[in-house]
Amino acid sequence: QVRLVESGGGLVQPGGSLKLSCTASGFTFSNSVMRWYRQAPGKEREWVALIGAAGAVSNYADSVKGRFTISRDNAKNIVYLQMDSLKPEDTAVYYCYLQTRRLWGQGTQVTVSS
Numbered sequence: 001q002v003r004l005v006e007s008g009g010g011l012v013q014p015g016g017s018l019k020l021s022c023t024a025s026g027f028t029f030s031n032s033v034m035r036w037y038r039q040a041p042g043k044e045r046e047w048v049a050l051i052g053a054a055g056a057v058s059n060y061a062d063s064v065k066g067r068f069t070i071s072r073d074n075a076k077n078i079v080y081l082q083m084d085s086l087k088p089e090d091t092a093v094y095y096c097y098l099q100t101r102r103l104w105g106q107g108t109q110v111t112v113s114s
Contacts, residue, residue, distance in 0.1 A: 002026035002103055004096050009108030012086055016112070020081040022096030022105055030054075030074040035099065036081045038092035038110075045095070051079060064090075086112045 008020040022034070031053050039045040049070040051058045058070050069082040079096055093107040 002098075002101055004098060004103055004105035006094060006096055006105045006108040009094060009110045011111045011113065013114050014086060014088060014112055016086050017082070017084045018086065018110060020083065020094055020108060020110070022079045022081075024077045024079070024096075024098070027098070027101065029077040032098055032100065034070075034072060034079040035097040036070060036079075037095045037097055038090075039095070039107075040089075040092040043092075048094070049081065083110070086110075088112045 003025045005023045006020060008018060010018060012018050033050060033052055035050045036048040037045050038048050047061055048064055049058065049060045049068060051070045051072055055072045060068060067085045072079045083090065091110060091112050093109050095107045096105045
């Protein structure tokens, strides 16, 4: 069964950090480009970051560049999103995405609030 399962969300104060994980199964993870998206209340889902299959290439939306870091562990089939210097506008449900299968995880809620 092809699955993506996100975890690590929660409530954090502005300026704080969280690290999200997305555990993959049912496909060849080490050959797959992985992406993170987010969707804030009342807004469209937006792309956040991507990482190449080997982990050597990454790219970020301008809104998170310099604050978020995407990484992966191909031995564990996990892609991570380290989020630092969080802002209230980062509040959203965060999803990982496998484009080749058009597969979304269930999402994990991140709330940045004092």
